[in-house]
Amino acid sequence: MGAAAAPLPAALNPVRFVGRSALAGVRRVGSVALFAGRGVAAAFSAPWFLGQTLRQMLAIGFFSLPVVGLTAVFTGAALALNIFSGGGRFNAEQVMPQIVALGITRELGPVLAALMLAGRVSAAIAAEVGAMRATEQIDAMVTLSTDPFRYLVAPRLVAAVLVLPLLTAVADIIGVSGGWLVAVRVLGFNPTVYVRNTMTFIQEWDVGSGLVKAAVFGFIVALMGCYHGYNASGGARGVGRATTHAVVSSAILIFASDYLLTTLFTRA
Amino acid sequence: MTAMPKLATPKLEWRGVDKRFGGQVVLDGLDLAVDAGRSLVIIGGSGQGKSVTLKLALGLLAADAGQILIDGQEMAAATPAARRALYGQVGVLFQGAALFDSLTVWENVAFRLINADRVPRNEARARALDALSRVRLGADILDVYPGSLSGGMQKRVGLARAVAARPDVLFFDEPTTGLDPITAAAINALIVEQVRHLGCTAVSITHDLASARTIGDEIAMLHAGRIVWRGPPAELDTTDNAYVRQFVEGRADGPVAGAI
Ligand SMILES: Nc1ncnc2c1ncn2[C@@H]1O[C@H](COP(=O)(O)OP(=O)(O)OP(=O)(O)O)[C@@H](O)[C@H]1O
Numbered sequence: 001m002g003a004a005a006a007p008l009p010a011a012l013n014p015v016r017f018v019g020r021s022a023l024a025g026v027r028r029v030g031s032v033a034l035f036a037g038r039g040v041a042a043a044f045s046a047p048w049f050l051g052q053t054l055r056q057m058l059a060i061g062f063f064s065l066p067v068v069g070l071t072a073v074f075t076g077a078a079l080a081l082n083i084f085s086g087g088g089r090f091n092a093e094q095v096m097p098q099i100v101a102l103g104i105t106r107e108l109g110p111v112l113a114a115l116m117l118a119g120r121v122s123a124a125i126a127a128e129v130g131a132m133r134a135t136e137q138i139d140a141m142v143t144l145s146t147d148p149f150r151y152l153v154a155p156r157l158v159a160a161v162l163v164l165p166l167l168t169a170v171a172d173i174i175g176v177s178g179g180w181l182v183a184v185r186v187l188g189f190n191p192t193v194y195v196r197n198t199m200t201f202i203q204e205w206d207v208g209s210g211l212v213k214a215a216v217f218g219f220i221v222a223l224m225g226c227y228h229g230y231n232a233s234g235g236a237r238g239v240g241r242a243t244t245h246a247v248v249s250s251a252i253l254i255f256a257s258d259y260l261l262t263t264l265f266t267r268a
Numbered sequence: 269m270t271a272m273p274k275l276a277t278p279k280l281e282w283r284g285v286d287k288r289f290g291g292q293v294v295l296d297g298l299d300l301a302v303d304a305g306r307s308l309v310i311i312g313g314s315g316q317g318k319s320v321t322l323k324l325a326l327g328l329l330a331a332d333a334g335q336i337l338i339d340g341q342e343m344a345a346a347t348p349a350a351r352r353a354l355y356g357q358v359g360v361l362f363q364g365a366a367l368f369d370s371l372t373v374w375e376n377v378a379f380r381l382i383n384a385d386r387v388p389r390n391e392a393r394a395r396a397l398d399a400l401s402r403v404r405l406g407a408d409i410l411d412v413y414p415g416s417l418s419g420g421m422q423k424r425v426g427l428a429r430a431v432a433a434r435p436d437v438l439f440f441d442e443p444t445t446g447l448d449p450i451t452a453a454a455i456n457a458l459i460v461e462q463v464r465h466l467g468c469t470a471v472s473i474t475h476d477l478a479s480a481r482t483i484g485d486e487i488a489m490l491h492a493g494r495i496v497w498r499g500p501p502a503e504l505d506t507t508d509n510a511y512v513r514q515f516v517e518g519r520a521d522g523p524v525a526g527a528i
């Protein structure tokens with residue numbers, strides 16, 4: 001028995017590894033879900049910290065405008081060039097405005113704005129909350145009868161969910177304008193015809209679905225920042241790790257949920 | 269509560285508490301109790317689990333075994349509402365002061381008043397100023413951010429925050445570390461006042477034996493996860509407990525060094 005059993009553990013190592021990783025993954029999903037649930041519950045019940053929420057809206061939204069705007073204008077412009085030259089292969093250059101508008105409002109506007117926020121905001125939240133964890137400020141807050149989920153987490157979740165759709169709306173407008181600029185200046189489109197084509201083609205739900213996506217992405221960005229910061233351990237290195245994890249996991253979750261939401265929206 | 273005879277339940281009690289971090293055993297069957305209106309000082313070598321003992325009592329860490337009782341009630345079993353009520357009567361100074369660096373000094377000191385008790389801001393500010401004066405700090409730092417204060421000043425702001433809402437149980441983790449002797453004496457006097465005149469119960473951690481003698485009604489020495497000695501300050505010099513002797517005399521060799 002002993003001789004036969006001895007080689008088995010080594011042979012089973014890959015299985016054990018897969019099993020352990022799967023268990024760790026499930027545990028992680030569970031703990032994120034629990035964290036999200038506590039955050040949402042705190043957002044929907046008093047006491048609220050409105051001052052904190054407003055402050056976060058300013059930090060997340062207003063100060064992200066320049067990055068989001070720049071990203072959108074260049075993407076819109078590049079998209080216009082690409083679709084114009086690609087569409088030329090089957091004489092479809094003239095529908096370029098419609099395709100640019102569709103691509104920006106449904107897909108690129110929300111995703112790019114969210115990715116910029118993942119880099120800028122998720123990282124900043126993870127670093128700030130993580131530093132508060134490392135220096136016992138979160139412990140201190142608890143002993144001062146203030147729930148960190150209400151004071152720290154809920155305001156960031158609410159602010160990001162409200163603000164990212166607004167940023168996306170701005171990105172939509174600036175992105176389509178970028179396409180317009182290239183079309184008019186470089187490709188010789190008539191400016192008013194371009195605008196008319198875009199406006200008559202685009203439907204409310206093209207923009208609306210993008211804004212709904214943006215709200216979900218906003219939740220993801222703030223949640224990942226708060227979750228990784230709140231659970232940071234091990235001093236400055238732990239804070240650095242939390243920041244990296246927040247950015248990477250928000251980006252992945254943004255893409256994954258983008259696909260899921262798009263599936264849902266295009267089926268309806 | 270009315271005055272109770274000697275057999276009253278302790279204000280705070282650790283009963284057979286174990287705490288591990290991974291494989292590292294920090295507390296191993298800790299038994300300790302403080303009666304209401306008394307001041308207990310915990311001494312012990314660095315890394316022996318003094319701060320962990322405080323955090324367990326505050327419910328910031330969960331014990332692996334044993335019970336922690338406040339007024340005879342178990343913290344871990346308390347409902348969230350009961351827990352919040354409990355925190356309402358507790359004041360804590362953390363070892364690193366743990367001031368909120370995004371808030372000014374007065375907003376730190378008045379944090380509970382503003383955010384939990386919803387006291388109007390100008391009244392909260394006045395009470396913050398009052399608390400600051402008790403740790404010998406003036407109005408000039410009210411609107412300063414903690415990041416620009418020295419370590420000793422941060423500690424004093426932390427103390428002001430701990431006493432600002434007039435709690436009746438106080439936890440001080442190294443209240444006088446990093447302070448000059450004059451300020452340290454003032455802080456000791458503040459703690460004594462809280463306990464003797466206002467009837468608070470206090471648990472303090474310190475390496476400063478002069479401070480321990482001044483503020484402690486009783487001193488307990490923590491070593492290897494348990495209390496190895498307990499007695500009134502006067503007995504610090506007369507006991508023949510080897511741990512205490514080494515600690516008081518500040519020798520590098522002895523039972524404490526052997527364990528580290
Ligand atoms: N959150 C934690 N995670 C892992 N280990 C911890 C944690 N908190 C404390 N420890 C470990 O527990 C032990 C006791 O720590 P504690 O901070 O209670 O020491 P202490 O007695 O307060 O020391 P000092 O006098 O230096 O403050 C240390 O070895 C520390 O590394």
Ligand SMILES: [Mg+2]
Nearest residue numbers: 318319363441
């Ligand atoms: Mg300590």
